[in-house]
Every structure is written in structure tokens, then in C-alpha cells.
Amino acid sequence: VFEDALESLDDDDNHQKSHLNNRAPLSKVHEESTIDLLQSLVECQKITQLIFENRLNDALRKTKEQYEFNKSTGILIIKYLFVICILFLI
Numbered sequence: 001v002f003e004d005a006l007e008s009l010d011d012d013d014n015h016q017k018s019h020l021n022n023r024a025p026l027s028k029v030h031e032e033s034t035i036d037l038l039q040s041l042v043e044c045q046k047i048t049q050l051i052f053e054n055r056l057n058d059a060l061r062k063t064k065e066q067y068e069f070n071k072s073t074g075i076l077i078i079k080y081l082f083v084i085c086i087l088f089l090i
Contacts, residue, residue: 037076044080051081 043062050059063077 040076041080044077047077048081048084 047059047062050062
């Protein structure tokens with residue numbers, strides 16, 4: 001029984017190590033998040049341009065599309081537009 005327990009413990013350790021080895025490298029995760037952030041900023045800039053061109057319906061439609069596509073992008077758009085509005089008022 002004791003030997004079976006030790007073998008089971010070794011199997012658990014090997015499973016955890018293989019799980020850790022299967023994760024994406026930190027550099028790749030960082031690269032993907034940087035690309036996602038840059039893409040989000042480009043999308044925010046396009047929507048802001050629509051707003052400044054007084055094409056509010058187009059901007060609203062595009063914002064809704066982006067929000068449904070990617071929640072973090074939608075939140076970033078809202079924050080970006082808020083900052084632009086504050087700067088515009090100052």
C-alpha cells in the first residue's frame with residue numbers, strides 16, 4: 001500500500017511538471033498581449049476619428065461590434081474615449 005501511494009505521488013508530480021512544461025513561454029504570452037493592446041489602440045483611434053467627424057451612429061455601431069467581439073477591447077475603447085473627451089474639454 002505504501003509503495004502504491006509513493007507511485008501515485010510520483011505520478012501526480014510528473015503530471016504537474018508536464019502541465020507546467022505545456023504552458024506557453026512568458027515571452028510569447030507577452031508578445032500576444034502587446035499585439036492585442038496595439039490592435040485595440042488602433043481600433044480606438046478609428047472610432048474616435050468617426051466621433052470627431054460627427055459620424056456618431058457609425059462610431060456607436062463600430063464600438064458595439066468591437067465590444068461584442070472582445071470584452072477587453074470594448075472596455076479599452078470606453079476608457080480611451082473618456083480620456084479623449086476630458087482632454088477635449090480642457
